[in-house]
Amino acid sequence: MTDRIPLVSDTDPGIDDALAVLLALASPEVDLQLVTTVHGNVELAQTTENALRVLHLAGRSDVPVAVGAAGPLVHPLPERAGHVHGAAGMGGVELEPSPAAVDPRPAVVALAELLMAHEPGTVTVAPIGPLTNLALLLAVFPEAATRIGRVVWMGGSAARGGNVTPAAEFNAWADPEAAHAVLTSPLPVTMVGLDVTLPTVLTEPGIERFRTHGGRVGATAAAVLQQYLDAARDSYGISGVCVHDALALTEAIVPGTLGTTRRDVVVGTTLGAARGQTLTDLRAVSTADTAVEVADGVDSDAAVEFLVSRLESYGA
Ligand code: RIB
Ligand code: CA
Numbered sequence: 001m002t003d004r005i006p007l008v009s010d011t012d013p014g015i016d017d018a019l020a021v022l023l024a025l026a027s028p029e030v031d032l033q034l035v036t037t038v039h040g041n042v043e044l045a046q047t048t049e050n051a052l053r054v055l056h057l058a059g060r061s062d063v064p065v066a067v068g069a070a071g072p073l074v075h076p077l078p079e080r081a082g083h084v085h086g087a088a089g090m091g092g093v094e095l096e097p098s099p100a101a102v103d104p105r106p107a108v109v110a111l112a113e114l115l116m117a118h119e120p121g122t123v124t125v126a127p128i129g130p131l132t133n134l135a136l137l138l139a140v141f142p143e144a145a146t147r148i149g150r151v152v153w154m155g156g157s158a159a160r161g162g163n164v165t166p167a168a169e170f171n172a173w174a175d176p177e178a179a180h181a182v183l184t185s186p187l188p189v190t191m192v193g194l195d196v197t198l199p200t201v202l203t204e205p206g207i208e209r210f211r212t213h214g215g216r217v218g219a220t221a222a223a224v225l226q227q228y229l230d231a232a233r234d235s236y237g238i239s240g241v242c243v244h245d246a247l248a249l250t251e252a253i254v255p256g257t258l259g260t261t262r263r264d265v266v267v268g269t270t271l272g273a274a275r276g277q278t279l280t281d282l283r284a285v286s287t288a289d290t291a292v293e294v295a296d297g298v299d300s301d302a303a304v305e306f307l308v309s310r311l312e313s314y315g316a
Contacts, residue, residue: 004028004029004030004031005029005030005031005122005123005124005149005252005253006030006031006033006114006118006122006123006124007024007030007031007032007033007123007124007125007126007252008032008033008034008035008036008111008114008123008124008125008126009021009024009032009034009035009036009126009128009249010035010036010037010038010068010107010111010125010126010127010128010129010133010134011035011036011037011038011047011051011127011128011129011245012037012038012039012040012041012042012047012089012128012129012130013037013041013047013050013051013054013089013090014040014041014042014047014050014081014085014089014128014129014245015084015085015086015089015090015091015224015225015227015228015241016128016228016241016242016243016244016245016246017041017047017050017054017128017129017245018050018054018090018221018224019221019225019243019245019246019307019311020126020128020154020243020245020246020248020249021035021051021054021055021058021249022054022057022058022217022221022311022314023246023249023250023253023307023310023311024126024249024252024253025055025058025060025063026058026310026311026313026314027253027310029253029254030124030252030253032060032063033063033064033114034063034064034066034103034110034111034114035051035055035063035064035065035066036065036066036067036068036107036110036111036133037051037065037066037067037068037107038068038069038107038127038129038130038132038133039068039069039070039071039072039077039080039129039130039132039174040080040081040129040130040170040171040174041080041081041082041084041085041089041129041170042080042081042082042085042087042088042089043070043080044067044068044069044070044071046088046089047089047129048065048067048102050088050089050090050095051065052065052097052098052100052102053090053095053096053097053098054095055098055100056095056096056097056098056099056100057095057096057216057217057220058217058314061098061099061100062100064103064110065100065102065103066102066103066105066106066107066109066110066111067102067103067106067107068106068107068108068132068133068136069107069130069132069133069136071132072130072132072174072175072176072177072178073132073135073136073175073177073178073181074177074269075177075271077174077175081164081170083231084227084228084231084235085227085228086227090224091223091224091225091226091227091228092226092227093220093223093224095220095224107133108133108136108137108140108141109141111125111133111137111141111144112137112140112141112144113144115141115144115145115147115148116143116144116147118147120146120147120149121147121148121149122149123147123148123149124148124149124150124151124152124252125148125150125151125152126151126152126153126154126248126249126252127151127152127153127154127155127171128153128154128171128244128245128248128249129171129174130155130171130172130174130175130178130179131153131155131171131172131175131178131179131181131182132175132178134151134178134182134187135175135177135178135179135181135182136178138181138182138185138187139181145185145187146186148187148188149188150188150190150252150255151182151187151188151189151190152189152190152192152248152249152251152252153171153182153189153190153191153192153248154171154192154193154197154244154245154247154248155169155170155171155172155179155191155192155193155278156169156171156172156179156183156191156193156194156265156267156278156280156294157169157172157193157194157195157277157278158191158193158195158263158265158278158280158282158294158296159195159280159282160193160194160195160198161194162194162276162277163194163198164276165273165275165276166273167268167273167274167275167276167277168268168274168275168276168277168278169193169194169276169278172267172276172277172278173275173276174276176267176268176269176275176276177267177269179267179276179278180266180267180269183265183266183267183278183292184265184266184290185290186289186290188293189292189293190251190258190260190292190293190295191265191278191292191293191294191295192244192247192248192251192258192295193278193294193295194244195294195295195296196247196258196295196296196297196298196300197242197243197244197247197248198242199298199300200242200243200247200298200300200303200304201238201240201241201242201243201300201304202225202240202241202242202243202246202304202307202308203239203240203304204229204239204240206304206305206307206308207222207225207229207241208222209308209312210222210308210311210312210314210315211223213312213315214311214312214313214314214315215314215315215316216314217311217314217315218311218312218314218315221311225241228241229241243304243307246307247298247303250303250306250307251295254306257298257303257306258295258296258297258298259295259296259297259298260293260294260295260296260297261285261293261294261296262285262286262287262291262292262293262294263280263281263282263285263286263291263292263294264280264281264286264288264290264291264292265278265279265280265281265291265292265294266278266279267279280292280294
């Protein structure tokens, strides 16, 4: 086994966030060394509690959880996503409380210290919520930010429109100013957007596999998904769930899983209908050092099988 990739997940759990974190913990290719929490699907206090409980569910309450931003950089969020993830963010399922407390350091400090302690270019940061924390890291600890090896972000949409508005994907929309700052920075960002997450649908047979073979973790993950299934049926008319965040973590765990093209991306930061839109220049492959690797190719069946098989491994 080659060296494990040091991994940080910046997350707003959130049902698909929970699956993504469980996937990372079941993947020997990566070493999840820090979880940072951010506002997003639900309020920060809840995303933080959920992160603690998901780690505890997997028997990994040793992984530090550092609390990040409670809201976007500039304009308040008009709404969150409790109607999709449940008021408490876990699909109405009460996970067992964790015995662990949060890390005493703010998220950006914990992340900066971790980055300064690793060789430059070795750490993968996987934001699977709004980019508020990463934008703050860029502003407060730029020298640490330059040491990031990869940013693998679930967010945005190059050519698939939006999910929270016709123009915007939720994570970009929840903090467009932060998304613009990160996506126009020299950080090596891979954008795993709706272009590849919407076609990647986890259907009920896959959920049944880890419900029955994944032990207590798999059964709990399946229970948490039930509300997400109902929301997907109501919103998209599909009998499955788009595992947005888990696909981003799959790319972080196995680099190159997704096809990507270097594109220039800017984010709509007006207060109008285009707020949060990730305006992606599809006219040309970008040579700019601020370009983003925009995910535009996916083997959805293989990605779903990867997720299901790893979640099943909790029952081994
Ligand atoms: O648009 C999907 C994203 O928004 C996912 O990260 C989901 O958890 C929500 O935060
Ligand atoms: Ca998320």
